[in-house]
Amino acid sequence: MLLLRDMKTFYLFFLSSALALSAAGRARNVILFIGDAGGIPALHAASIHGFNEPNKLFVQNMPHMGLMDTSAAGEWVTDSAAAMSAIVTGQKTDNEVLSKSAAAGGKGRVPLKTILEYAEERGLWTGLITNMSIFDATPAACYAHVDKRSQTLEIADQALRPQFGDGPELFIGADRKAVLAAAAKQGIDVESRFREKGYGVYDTLGAIPAGASRVFALLDGDYDLGAAVERAIATLSRNRKGFFLMVEWDVHTLNLRRGLDRALVLDGVVRRTAERGRKDTLIVFAADHSYDIRVRAGRKDAPLLPDAAAPAPRRPNVRVEDGHTGEQVLVAAQGPGSERVRGFFANTDLFRIMMAAYGWRPQPVTERSTGTR
Ligand SMILES: [Zn+2]
Numbered sequence: 001m002l003l004l005r006d007m008k009t010f011y012l013f014f015l016s017s018a019l020a021l022s023a024a025g026r027a028r029n030v031i032l033f034i035g036d037a038g039g040i041p042a043l044h045a046a047s048i049h050g051f052n053e054p055n056k057l058f059v060q061n062m063p064h065m066g067l068m069d070t071s072a073a074g075e076w077v078t079d080s081a082a083a084m085s086a087i088v089t090g091q092k093t094d095n096e097v098l099s100k101s102a103a104a105g106g107k108g109r110v111p112l113k114t115i116l117e118y119a120e121e122r123g124l125w126t127g128l129i130t131n132m133s134i135f136d137a138t139p140a141a142c143y144a145h146v147d148k149r150s151q152t153l154e155i156a157d158q159a160l161r162p163q164f165g166d167g168p169e170l171f172i173g174a175d176r177k178a179v180l181a182a183a184a185k186q187g188i189d190v191e192s193r194f195r196e197k198g199y200g201v202y203d204t205l206g207a208i209p210a211g212a213s214r215v216f217a218l219l220d221g222d223y224d225l226g227a228a229v230e231r232a233i234a235t236l237s238r239n240r241k242g243f244f245l246m247v248e249w250d251v252h253t254l255n256l257r258r259g260l261d262r263a264l265v266l267d268g269v270v271r272r273t274a275e276r277g278r279k280d281t282l283i284v285f286a287a288d289h290s291y292d293i294r295v296r297a298g299r300k301d302a303p304l305l306p307d308a309a310a311p312a313p314r315r316p317n318v319r320v321e322d323g324h325t326g327e328q329v330l331v332a333a334q335g336p337g338s339e340r341v342r343g344f345f346a347n348t349d350l351f352r353i354m355m356a357a358y359g360w361r362p363q364p365v366t367e368r369s370t371g372t373r
Contacts, residue, residue, distance in 0.1 A: 027282035027336040027357040028242035030115075031233075032087075033270050034138055035059075036080060037252040038263055039290025039329045045253070045318055046263035048295065048304045057264075058271035059285040062332035064341040068350060069328055070289040073102035076326040081149040083288035083347060084141035088114040088246075090351035090362055098137065098155070099145045101365075111145035113164075113363065115354055119244040120165025122360075125236045127170030127215075129228050130248040131262070134173025134218065135159070138248040138288060143168055153186055160197050167197075169214050170235055170245075172228050176203060176218040191216070205231060213238070222262070225249060226269045233273070242280075242358075253293045254322045257305055274334055282337045282357040286350060287329035292321040 035042070047056045055061070072082035073092040085099045086092050089112035093102045100109040116126045128139040135156050137149040144158040159167065171194075173179065183190045191201045199216035202208050205227050208215055212235060229247060236243035249266040253259030274283050298304050298317035306313055331350060333341040337357025355362055 025336040026280075026359045028280040029237070029244070029278070030282045030284070030354050030357060031245045031247065031273060031277075032354065033266065033273075033283070033285045034084070034087075034246065034248045035263060035266050035285065035287045036132070036138055036248055036250040037259075037289060037291040037324065038249075038266070038287040039293075039325065039327065041293045041295070042251060042253055042259065042263055042287075042291055043330060045293060045295050045304065046251075046260045046267070048298070049257075049260040050264040050267075052300070052303070057267045058274065059267055059330065059332045062274070062285065062338075063334050064338040065330060065332040066341045067328040067344045068286060068331045069344070069346045070287075071326060071347075073104060077324050078289050078326075078347075079137070079149075079324065080288050081137040081141060084138045085112070086347040087286065087288065087350045088116065088142050090348045090355075091365065092346075092348055096149050097147055098141045098149055100147060109147060110365075112365075114142050115351060116142040116168065116244055116246070117162075117164040118355070118360055118362075119242075119358075120162060120167065123165065123239075123241050125169040125239040125241075125243045126165075127172075127232045127236050127243065127245045128168055128248075129170075129172045129225075129232055129245070130250075131174045131222055131225070132248065132250050133175045133179050134171045135179065136173075139171075139173065139246065142246055152182065153188065156183070156188070156190060156193070160193055170232050171199075171215065172205075172217045172219065172232065174219055174221065174223065176220045179218055191218070210234070222265075225265055226272060229269055229273055237278075253291055253320055256293075256318060256320055257308065259293075260305070277335065280336065282333065282335040282354065284331065284333045284338070284341070284350070284354065286331040288347075290325045290327050290329050292323045292325050294319045 070078050072078040072095050079095045081098050082093050082095045089099050091112050099112050119126050130139045135152045140155045144155040146154050194216040195201050199214045200212050202217040251259050251263040270285050296319045340353045
């Protein structure tokens with residue numbers, strides 16, 4: 001009995017000091033950078049491609065790092081939908097599903113509340129940046145709950161009908177022509193719908209005014225990511241409660257040079273954001289899953305990739321097969337709460353790491369339904 005009470009006291013002491021510690025180091029803002037398919041093999045090749053040396057990327061030198069399992073609920077290799085759902089909801093789900101529960105057990109899928117929705121609920125501002133479509137799996141997992149990532153119209157509709165707060169303040173996505181054409185084919189004018197909801201609608205970064213508070217920008221090609229992130233941070237930091245910003249940069253390396261160049265661009269933007277970052281901001285870099293790329297050969301006194309004009313070598317230095325792979329990916333972080341990024345952990349733990357950085361407790365799964373969708 002005495003022992004039990006002592007243990008309780010000890011536990012309470014331990015708990016309260018842990019809480020005091022975390023309160024001291026709370027993050028007001030979280031910026032989550034996702035290198036889509038930017039696993040360790042891609043980062044390694046990008047460092048050699050860009051610097052002719054390994055380990056030169058900024059994300060390979062951040063103060064805290066860990067290795068994250070990316071598997072989906074029932075499969076060892078994940079797609080971007082299940083991968084990002086795990087990171088933003090803390091629950092593993094099935095491939096192709098966006099922020100709804102896994103189908104195991106024969107029960108229906110339940111919508112899972114995302115960290116973006118927790119932030120909206122608390123009055124923070126939120127934003128999404130991607131070089132893919134803004135309705136594609138990675139950004140959509142943050143704000144939509146659907147059984148199939150291909151349900152683009154439903155995803156767009158849910159972006160306009162947020163269940164928490166007033167929905168994301170900022171959307172910056174790519175593939176402008178394709179996104180608008182696909183919606184138009186279904187009889188929907190995406191930009192008018194967002195304008196009706198109070199968003200300023202833009203087709204270039206330069207057109208976004210400094211004082212904009214609700215931004216919907218569909219851009220062409222690989223726009224200037226650094227400028228987009230700066231604009232987003234300037235916009236979102238006007239809310240003193242804080243913000244959550246997710247930045248996805250696709251670095252799939254099937255087109256090897258383009259993928260590695262994009263990885264270098266993303267790394268440079270993480271570096272600049274971290275160097276200019278405020279002390280109250282947790283900055284996280286993670287890949288949603290790895291990709292089948294390997295450095296297989298190459299001399300240190302020659303470029304890793306052959307000159308684009310040269311004929312393809314018989315045995316290339318870098319071997320690429322088109323496919324996601326199941327090994328752990330790098331997670332690197334700095335700022336309040338980043339010390340929890342260490343060792344091997346699951347993609348679902350990254351959700352808890354970000355929540356803990358804000359000082360928020362996830363609701364139990366049974367209460368986590370976000371409605372009847
Ligand atoms: Zn992906």
